[in-house]
Amino acid sequence: MKVVYYDVLENLIKDIKKRITNNVELYSMKHELIIENQKVKYKEIDIDLRSFSKPFFVDNEIELDLSECREDIKNHLIEICTAYTDNELEAIIHKMPILKEYSSKRNKDLKDVAVIWRDHFLEDNIGLLTSFMRMGVKASDILVMDKGDSTKHRKEITATFKKLGFQVELLDNNSLEEKKLLERGTEIIDKFITDRKDKKVLILDDGAIISKILINRKYDNVKAIVELTEMGLRRIKKLDIEELPYPVLNVAKTNLKKFITYKEISNTIFTRTIELLGDEKLAGRTLIQLGYGDLGETLAKRFRQYGVRVSIVDPDIMKLIQAAEEGFITYKTLEEAMKYEKPFIIIGASGEQSISKEVVMMLEDECYVTAGATADLSIFKEFEKEGVKYKFIPKYGTQYEINGKKITVLGNGRSVNLFDSESIPNRAIDIFKAGTLVTANMAIQEEKILNKKLQLDIVNKWIEDSKILELYYDLYLAKK
Ligand SMILES: NC(=O)c1ccc[n+]([C@@H]2O[C@H](COP(=O)([O-])OP(=O)(O)OC[C@H]3O[C@@H](n4cnc5c(N)ncnc54)[C@H](O)[C@@H]3O)[C@@H](O)[C@H]2O)c1
CATH class of the missing domain: 3.30.1370 (Ribosomal Protein S8; Chain: A, domain 1)
Structure with missing residues (x-):
């Protein structure tokens, strides 16, 4: 060997x-x-x-x-x-200068802190987690949990996290449906927190699965939860409980993520889709996009700039008016759109189960479907359970035989930008990771004044006060 x-x-x-x-x-x-x-x-x-x-x-x-x-x-x-x-580690850290600058100036701020982090195994997260170490968190006090997406260097990153001395575990997105996975995740998290009674524990969560586990448990040493995604915010809002046991800091809808990072996310969904489409012609052909929210708006514009004829579906009337007045063809429902359009591709950007069985049955032969949010594609799991013939082609997607037609889901049924990809360039995501680090740090520094509720304004203020935006502007955008 x-x-x-x-x-x-x-x-x-x-x-x-x-x-x-x-x-x-x-x-x-x-x-x-x-x-x-x-x-x-x-x-x-x-x-x-x-x-x-x-x-x-x-x-x-x-x-x-x-x-x-x-x-x-x-x-x-x-x-x-x-x-x-x-x-290689030095190269990754060198390409994330904002994280490095912020953490180097505060090298004792987090010395009594332990971190539970659940997200994608992407290189940029090596930059984030080594910054926690630079600020005083011991490697043995970092628990990393893999969300389960098949990102390009997942194997290398898993081995690197072990080399750095972190506890490495899997807490897959599917654990919300699979009781055993959730129970195992709960046990690991419980042991990590109870073994560290002398530490302040910070949770960084992507999708609120850890929040769901912690919501009915009260640990005095857990100081705050930092939620990174819109999907996670929706799950927390649905919990429908009077008071959250911990402050939950909303990084998902900060001005930083909305105005800077969503553009980078859209770029990667766009480029990854084009790469996977391979020999297909795009210019002049029809794409139906589901959702014109923060993600959908920039994504639709990327495809339109490429010459694709983009139609938008969104049940929110304000979003629909906005899309129509920005020149898109718009529909209130996908069923209605299918009466007038013959799309060669449908892209989900809503985070809801937006594609119905009836619509898939109506698609033409050799059509494509993909998404920037896993939930949009959930109907295909139902097709699989019902015994529809399908084949997964590595590095490409799943081909389904439905109603005598070949329908291809590009990627692996999850967000396409994370499929066999490193997603956003490290230099471009550095500012978002730095915003996450600022939030985590400030949650500890201002622990005593934080309310146990979902909070956005204070996170925007912390990020603004930290001056990382100025640093970003001076590094990449200011005329020199
Ligand atoms: N892949 C990634 O890296 C990535 C990054 C950011 C966000 N996301 C995910 O993308 C999803 C959307 O995020 P967002 O911040 O744009 O949310 P958002 O709430 O701003 O926008 C979602 C839009 O979808 C619309 N919508 C709801 N149900 C719909 C349906 N059935 N058909 C069509 N449209 C529908 C809503 O009205 C809304 O306008 C979330 O699940 C989020 O977690 C993925």
């Missing part, structure tokens, strides 16, 4: 000494490493970059032949090779 270490030999030896054993010898004439008497042949090979942020100073890589070494050493070496090297 062969694996590649994405850096020079000298750094590989350092990593082996740090993570496996000091008992390692180099025999360069024979191209061999002897690790605890086990022989590992190596070969220097040409560079092959794999991370989203490219390291600057790698001049070659090392291919290791593990065929002759003991199982435990082999497994350690696989882990070392899968995790990002220090060089």
Whole structure:
């Protein structure tokens, strides 16, 4: 078996000494490493970059032949090779200068804090979580929970989180429907919090699954929940309880996310859809988009700029008027739109179960469906349960045979921008991650004045006061 270490030999030896054993010898004439008497042949090979942020100073890589070494050493070496090297980590952190600047100036602010974080395993989150460490959080006090999307470097990022010393677990989106998954997640979270009675625990949640778990439990050491998505806000509002047990800080609808980050999200949904459409022609053809909210508005405009004929469906009359007055063809329902349009693609951007069985039955042969929000595609799970013939094609999507026609769901039935992708460039998402860090930090600094309710205004104020927006403007936009 062969694996590649994405850096020079000298750094590989350092990593082996740090993570496996000091008992390692180099025999360069024979191209061999002897690790605890086990022989590992190596070969220097040409560079092959794999991370989203490219390291600057790698001049070659090392291919290791593990065929002759003991199982435990082999497994350690696989882990070392899968995790990002220090060089790759440095490149990621270097590309997120706002996070670095904010956290470096506050290096003791979070020294009594533990963090539970649930989100996508994307490189940018390495930037965020190492910033918590820079501010004083110990690696062993960070629990990371994977949302389950098949992002491009998920395997590497999982190994990197382990290398950094975090507790790494899975709390998949599906756990809301699967009781056993939710119970396991609950146990892990409960143990993490109760083992850290001397720490203030901060929760960063994407989709309110942790909030749902915590809402009926009162832990004195949990200080706040930071919610990152619109979907999470909707789930919290539906909980319908008089008082939340913790302050919930709404980062999902901050001015920062609305006016800066949503544009980047739309860019990635747009580019990922185009990549997956492959040889299809787009200009002049009809796309129906479901939802003209914060996400939908920018997304529709991206497709229109590309020459696509975009029709909008939204049940909210104000959104419908806005879309119509901005020149889109509009409909109150998808059923109505289907009477007048023959779309070659439907895109969900509502976060609701917006596509019905009847509509899918009406689609033409070789039509595509995709979404920026998983809930929009939920009807396809029902088709699968009913025994409709389908085939998942890796790196592309699922082809369904429905009503004698081939309908392709691009991606894996979840948000398309996260499918086999790193989504938003690290430099572009840096400001949003910094906004999240500011919110988490301020939740601790201003713990005593926070109300136990869903809060947005104070988060906008903290972000404004932190001056990270000025930093962003000066870095990328100001005329120099
Ligand atoms: N993929 C990503 O990276 C990503 C990023 C941000 C948001 N999201 C998700 O995208 C979804 C939308 O987010 P948003 O911030 O734009 O929300 P929003 O509330 O601003 O907009 C949603 C819009 O959809 C409309 N809508 C509701 N039901 C509909 C239906 N059946 N058909 C058509 N339209 C319908 C609403 O009236 C509203 O105008 C959420 O689920 C959010 O979590 C995904």
